[in-house]
Amino acid sequence: MNTYALELIGVIQSTIENVHDAPRFYTEGAPNAHLVLSPNYVAGMDQMKVGDEIVVITWLHVARRDVLTVHPRGDRSQPLKGVFCTRSPDRPNPLGLHRCSILAVHACSLHIGPIEAIDGTPVVDIKPVVAGSIDY
Numbered sequence: 001m002n003t004y005a006l007e008l009i010g011v012i013q014s015t016i017e018n019v020h021d022a023p024r025f026y027t028e029g030a031p032n033a034h035l036v037l038s039p040n041y042v043a044g045m046d047q048m049k050v051g052d053e054i055v056v057i058t059w060l061h062v063a064r065r066d067v068l069t070v071h072p073r074g075d076r077s078q079p080l081k082g083v084f085c086t087r088s089p090d091r092p093n094p095l096g097l098h099r100c101s102i103l104a105v106h107a108c109s110l111h112i113g114p115i116e117a118i119d120g121t122p123v124v125d126i127k128p129v130v131a132g133s134i135d136y
Contacts, residue, residue, distance in 0.1 A: 010037040010123040032113025053129035060094035
């Protein structure tokens with residue numbers, strides 16, 4: 001297998017301090033947060049505006065990477081499923097997909113929400129939500 005390097009573009013600043021306090025999905029009470037971009041990537045925010053819907057792609061840095069099966073939503077009464085059939089953060093490449101709205105645009109950051117990422121979560125990319133796209 002090949003390995004690849006990711007260039008982190010920023011970090012999430014959130015009131016969620018650990019994974020145990022994070023909701024499992026953004027529609028389950030996730031707070032708003034700030035996405036602070038590294039200076040090299042600020043120009044990538046050009047034309048972003050309040051109200052835009054985006055998908056923030058994060059690196060779930062505290063997730064386990066050796067997990068291939070999980071009980072969905074941590075419910076042990078459910079049978080085990082392969083992680084690729086779930087949204088579990090524990091997986092070989094722990095990428096998080098977070099659909100949220102832009103609440104404010106600042107010089108080097110975005111106020112976004114709701115987002116279930118914990119404080120300090122690295123950001124890998126930002127993409128616009130396009131018409132007809134699925135809800136994550």
